[in-house]
Structures are given as structure tokens and as C-alpha cells.
Amino acid sequence: MSEGLVACGITIRRGGVPVVRDVGFAAPAGRVTGLVGPNGAGKSTLVSAIMGLHRPETGTISFGGRDLVALGRRERARLAAYLEQSASTDERVSVADVVALGRIPHARLWSPEPDEQDDRIVAAALERVGMTTFSRRPYASLSGGEQQRVQLARALAQEPRLLLLDEPTSHLDIRGQLQALDLLRAEAASGMTVLVVLHDLNLALSRCDWLVVMGGGQVVAEGTPEAILTQDLIASVYGVRASIVRGQSGSLIAFDTAI
Amino acid sequence: MGVASKMTRVAMLALWLLLIASGVLAVTLGPADITPGEVWTSILHHLGIVPESPLSRLRDAIVWDLRLPRVLAATGVGAGLALAGAVMQALTRNPLADPYLLGLSSGAALGAVTLVVMGHALLVPVGAFFGSLGALALALLIAHVLGGTTPVRAILAGISISALASAATSFVIFWSATGDSYREILSWLLGTLSGANWADAGLVVGSLVLCAPVILVMARSLDAFAFGEAAATSLGVDVARLRWTMLAASALLTGIMVAVGGAIGFVGLVVPHVVRFALGPQHRRLLPVAMLVGAIFMLWADTMARTLFDPRELPVGIVTALVGAPGFLLVLLRYRRVT
Numbered sequence: 001m002s003e004g005l006v007a008c009g010i011t012i013r014r015g016g017v018p019v020v021r022d023v024g025f026a027a028p029a030g031r032v033t034g035l036v037g038p039n040g041a042g043k044s045t046l047v048s049a050i051m052g053l054h055r056p057e058t059g060t061i062s063f064g065g066r067d068l069v070a071l072g073r074r075e076r077a078r079l080a081a082y083l084e085q086s087a088s089t090d091e092r093v094s095v096a097d098v099v100a101l102g103r104i105p106h107a108r109l110w111s112p113e114p115d116e117q118d119d120r121i122v123a124a125a126l127e128r129v130g131m132t133t134f135s136r137r138p139y140a141s142l143s144g145g146e147q148q149r150v151q152l153a154r155a156l157a158q159e160p161r162l163l164l165l166d167e168p169t170s171h172l173d174i175r176g177q178l179q180a181l182d183l184l185r186a187e188a189a190s191g192m193t194v195l196v197v198l199h200d201l202n203l204a205l206s207r208c209d210w211l212v213v214m215g216g217g218q219v220v221a222e223g224t225p226e227a228i229l230t231q232d233l234i235a236s237v238y239g240v241r242a243s244i245v246r247g248q249s250g251s252l253i254a255f256d257t258a259i
Numbered sequence: 260m261g262v263a264s265k266m267t268r269v270a271m272l273a274l275w276l277l278l279i280a281s282g283v284l285a286v287t288l289g290p291a292d293i294t295p296g297e298v299w300t301s302i303l304h305h306l307g308i309v310p311e312s313p314l315s316r317l318r319d320a321i322v323w324d325l326r327l328p329r330v331l332a333a334t335g336v337g338a339g340l341a342l343a344g345a346v347m348q349a350l351t352r353n354p355l356a357d358p359y360l361l362g363l364s365s366g367a368a369l370g371a372v373t374l375v376v377m378g379h380a381l382l383v384p385v386g387a388f389f390g391s392l393g394a395l396a397l398a399l400l401i402a403h404v405l406g407g408t409t410p411v412r413a414i415l416a417g418i419s420i421s422a423l424a425s426a427a428t429s430f431v432i433f434w435s436a437t438g439d440s441y442r443e444i445l446s447w448l449l450g451t452l453s454g455a456n457w458a459d460a461g462l463v464v465g466s467l468v469l470c471a472p473v474i475l476v477m478a479r480s481l482d483a484f485a486f487g488e489a490a491a492t493s494l495g496v497d498v499a500r501l502r503w504t505m506l507a508a509s510a511l512l513t514g515i516m517v518a519v520g521g522a523i524g525f526v527g528l529v530v531p532h533v534v535r536f537a538l539g540p541q542h543r544r545l546l547p548v549a550m551l552v553g554a555i556f557m558l559w560a561d562t563m564a565r566t567l568f569d570p571r572e573l574p575v576g577i578v579t580a581l582v583g584a585p586g587f588l589l590v591l592l593r594y595r596r597v598t
Contacts, residue, residue, distance in 0.1 A: 051493050077495030089485040090354060091540040097482075104483055105495035113264055113543065158494070 034208035081155035102157025145176030335463030337557020344527025362420035366394025388514030450523035450576025525583025
């Protein structure tokens with residue numbers, strides 16, 4: 001297994017306040033790593049720092065042995081793709097137009113038109129998320145789940161080796177959530193490193209290979225979901241009483257009450 | 260995608276031909292009857308291709324000294340305003356953005372009028388440029404202080420700056436302008452290309468030659484703004500550099516256009532919308548086509564302004580608003596039906 005994403009001693013301040021403090025974790029290559037924690041734990045800030053939207057005050061972030069912080073914007077965009085919670089636009093763009101945005105990091109300054117290779121990559125990306133038939137549809141006419149799949153296709157069109165997703169399932173129904181996570185698992189199976197911020201602990205438990213739990217700007221636990229999602233951890237990090245139910249098709253967290 | 264870019268190429272070619280034909284036709288229109296043949300003869304003569312011109316001195320002067328520079332200035336102003344408007348709309352992610360609404364035109368007008376009443380008529384373009392740049396910087400600063408440049412904040416800040424600059428302009432006029440300069444300043448504030456000469460045409464075309472390539476080269480990066488700044492950054496776009504380059508180029512364009520033609524409204528707002536509606540929002544197609552459509556629109560608006568009520572001349576800003584406002588409403592209605 002080649003080296004995945006490794007963060008070490010990351011501290012990020014926003015408006016003078018340290019929202020991420022001395023964070024270190026690893027997201028193994030070819031695996032889906034979940035990043036969970038209560039609101040305000042610093043998950044989104046951490047992910048956007050990996051994407052170069054914030055510069056960490058201290059610490060190193062490397063991927064496959066390369067220093068992500070020092071990398072140029074375009075080079076980073078060819079290595080890592082980022083998906084937001086939901087992406088909406090007032091522009092009347094088609095699905096294919098949105099996916100073609102993923103080719104921007106690969107475009108040379110003087111070739112403003114996408115070439116045939118770009119078209120092929122866009123078509124292949126749409127196929128991988130099962131949205132080929134939607135290619136000519138206006139993006140705005142799609143459901144939230146469909147839009148998120150189109151955004152995933154856009155990310156894939158960047159031909160990255162690392163996918164960063166900030167709560168991609170928050171606005172989706174159960175079916176959409178499972179489809180999105182299963183698409184990510186398929187990508188991971190073909191070698192992609194996936195780091196996904198999740199709110200739903202049961203989704204994290206059933207679909208992630210590796211889990212990083214954050215609380216108060218720090219990493220509280222890291223390991224396989226089965227091993228680290230315990231009653232005690234959920235109580236101390238989330239302030240919620242819960243019990244873990246072991247069933248035939250895996251475990252389930254049953255939430256009881258806020259402490 | 261291949262079909263769309265082929266269609267765009269055909270549209271571009273057709274628009275270029277229409278622009279040239281319109282330009283020649285517009286030069287023939289006016290109180291003195293000039294034929295298209297005479298227009299070509301005069302142009303070729305002055306370019307040194309035809310050594311002897313059969314045209315009388317007077318007719319040659321009407322073509323070369325009066326009408327041609329004005330037609331060129333109108334064409335350039337239309338192209339520049341449409342381009343600046345399309346860029347503003349992309350950068351602020353606000354469909355209502357245009358040089359007018361973001362305060363650029365008012366800032367440019369303030370800078371220009373101040374220099375006019377101070378008696379530095381030659382420095383008017385400089386005043387207009389710094390006026391528009393100042394208004395833009397102030398609007399963005401306000402939006403930033405409010406917590407980041409969102410579509411709504413940019414417009415709100417622009418409106419307040421616009422109102423402030425207009426009030427200051429009115430004050431300067433009220434305090435310092437006398438007699439004839441009142442009428443001159445008023446018609447200029449309404450937008451007019453009356454009396455545009457070769458220096459004006461050169462200024463307009465020169466600013467386009469300087470700014471348009473800078474903007475057009477970055478057209479594809481503008482597409483990345485469709486989903487906001489974070490998305491654009493994650494696609495490898497240097498958002499800060501792109502924004503400042505684009506805004507500086509737009510401010511320069513607007514400043515020059517306002518210095519030459521006064522505060523001409525609606526071109527920067529309506530033309531990009533019409534083109535976006537026809538061709539879609541991809542900036543590598545939208546920007547060049549919007550420039551051509553803006554040029555043709557402005558050319559005919561100015562021709563109407565000077566010939567409709569001959570010998571009296573309308574400020575062209577009235578024509579663009581009269582045509583532009585209903586046109587904009589139509590676009591809004593069509594948009595509603597489509598989405």
C-alpha cells in the first residue's frame with residue numbers, strides 16, 4: 001500500500017482563535033477515511049486547509065510523500081479534488097459543463113477550448129457516477145443527490161488521486177447517501193484515497209474503512225470504526241448517551257438521549 | 260461541445276460581417292447623403308491604398324473627420340461596456356451586476372466632472388479612470404468589511420457608493436458649473452458620443468486592445484466561479500489574482516468608456532444577458548460574442564440618437580435605456596419560462 005494522506009502537528013487559526021490545534025492523522029491510500037465530530041470541531045477547516053483554502057500556522061500535510069502545502073494551486077488541483085456540502089449556481093450550466101470544470105487545472109493558458117481528450121475524460125467521469133444520460137440536462141433541474149453525483153464526476157474529471165469531501169451527504173435522502181458512499185468506496189477500491197467529513201455516525205460505521213474523530217479542534221481518536229466508536233467515546237465527544245447494537249449485517253448505533 | 264463551439268464560430272463570423280456592414284451603413288446616414296462606395300473610397304484613401312480620392316474635401320471630411328471616428332468610438336464603447344458587464348456578473352456571481360450598478364460609472368463620472376469644472380478637460384480620461392477604480396475599490400472594501408464579497412453584499416455596497424458618487428457629482432456641478440457647462444455636463448451624464456473625434460476613438464480602441472486580451476485569456480477560469488470562490492480555488496484558480504486583474508481591467512475599460520461617452524447605462528447589463536441566454540454561460544464563448552453584440556447595439560443606438568430627431572441630437576444614454584429596459588424585461592421573462 002502506497003503512502004496516503006498524512007497530516008502532522010496542524011494548527012490553524014481563524015480570526016486569532018485556534019480552531020484546529022496540533023492535529024495529526026493519516027488517511028490510508030485506497031481506503032475511505034471518515035472524519036467525524038460535533039459541529040465546530042474543526043473538521044471543515046481541516047479539510048479546507050488540506051485543499052489549500054487556509055494556510056496552516058504550523059504542521060505538515062503530505063500526500064504520497066509530497067508536501068501539499070508547498071504545492072502550487074494548479075498542481076494541487078490535479079492531485080486532489082474537493083466536494084462541498086452542496087454546490088448550487090444561478091448560471092444555466094449543463095451537467096456536461098459542470099463536469100468539464102474539472103478539466104480547468106489541466107488546461108494550458110492558451111488553449112481555452114477543451115480538446116477531444118477532455119471530452120473523453122468528462123464522458124468517462126459521468127459514466128463512473130452513472131449520470132451519462134443526464135449530460136445535456138440543466139444542472140439546476142437535478143435533485144440534490146443527482147447534483148452531488150455530478151459534482152463527484154467533476155472531481156473525477158480532475159483525475160485526482162485524493163478526494164476530499166465536506167459533508168457530501170448532508171442534503172441527501174437515505175438512498176442518495178448510500179449511493180454517494182458506495183461510489184466513493186468504488187473509487188477507493190481502484191486506488192483513490194478518500195477523506196470524507198460525515199455527520200451520520202451509522203454511515204461512518206458501515207461505510208468507512210478508517211475513522212478520525214475530532215472534538216474541540218483536536219483529534220480524539222483514530223482507528224477502524226468498529227474499534228473506536230464506543231459508548232464512552234460518543235458520550236465524551238458528542239455528549240450523547242448511545243448503545244452499540246451488534247447485528248448480523250454489522251453494528252448499529254442506537255442513540256438514547258443528550259447528556 | 261464540438262457542435263456548440265462550431266455554432267459559436269459561425270455566430271462570431273456573422274456578427275463580424277454584420278458589424279462591418281453596420282459601420283459602413285451608419286457612416287452613410289445623416290444630414291448629408293453619403294453612399295457606401297464613398298465611405299470605402301475615403302477609408303482606402305486615408306489608409307494610403309487609393310492615392311487620389313474623387314471625393315470633395317467637404318464630403319471626405321464628413322466621412323473621415325466626423326462620422327467615422329464617432330462610429331468607431333460607439334463600437335468600441337459598446338464592446339467595452341458589454342465586456343466589463345459580463346466580467347462583473349461573473350466575479351460577483353450576481354446577474355444584476357454591471358459597471359453602472361457597482362458604482363464604477365458614477366465614480367468615473369465624478370472623477371471626470373471634477374476635472375472638467377477644474378478646467379483640466381484633457382485629463383478627463385485620467386479622472387474617469389481613477390474615479391471608477393476608486394469607486395470599485397471602495398465598494399469591494401465595504402463588502403469585505405461586511406464579511407466577504409458575496410453577490411448581495413457587492414451589489415449593496417456598489418449601490419451605496421453609486422449614490423454617494425452621484426451626490427458628490429451633483430454637488431460639484433451645482434457649486435461650480437455655470438451657464439453652458441451645465442448643459443454640457445448634463446448631456447454627458449446622460450451619455451453622449453456627440454463630438455467624438457479620432458483621439459476619442461483611439462482611446463476607446465486602445466483601451467480595448469490593452470484590456471480585452473487580458474480578460475479573454477482568463478475566460479475559462481471565470482467559469483470556475485459559477486460555484487463560488489472556494490470551488491474556484493479548489494480547481495487551481497488563483498482567485499485573488501484573477502479577481503484583481505479582472506477588476507482592474509474592467510475599471511480601466513469603464514473609466515475610458517465613461518470618459519469618452521459619459522455614463523451610458525444598460526449596455527453592460529443587458530447585452531451579456533442576451534448573449535448568455537442564446538449561447539449559455541461559458542465565458543470563452545460569452546465574452547467575445549458579448550463584445551460584438553455590444554458593439555453592434557451601441558453603434559445603432561448612437562446612430563438613432565444622432566439621426567432620429569435631426570437636427571437635434573438625443574443623448575445616446577436615453578436610447579440605450581429606452582431599448583435596454585424593455586429588452587431586459589423580456590430576457591427576465593424568457594429566463595423564468597426556461598428555469
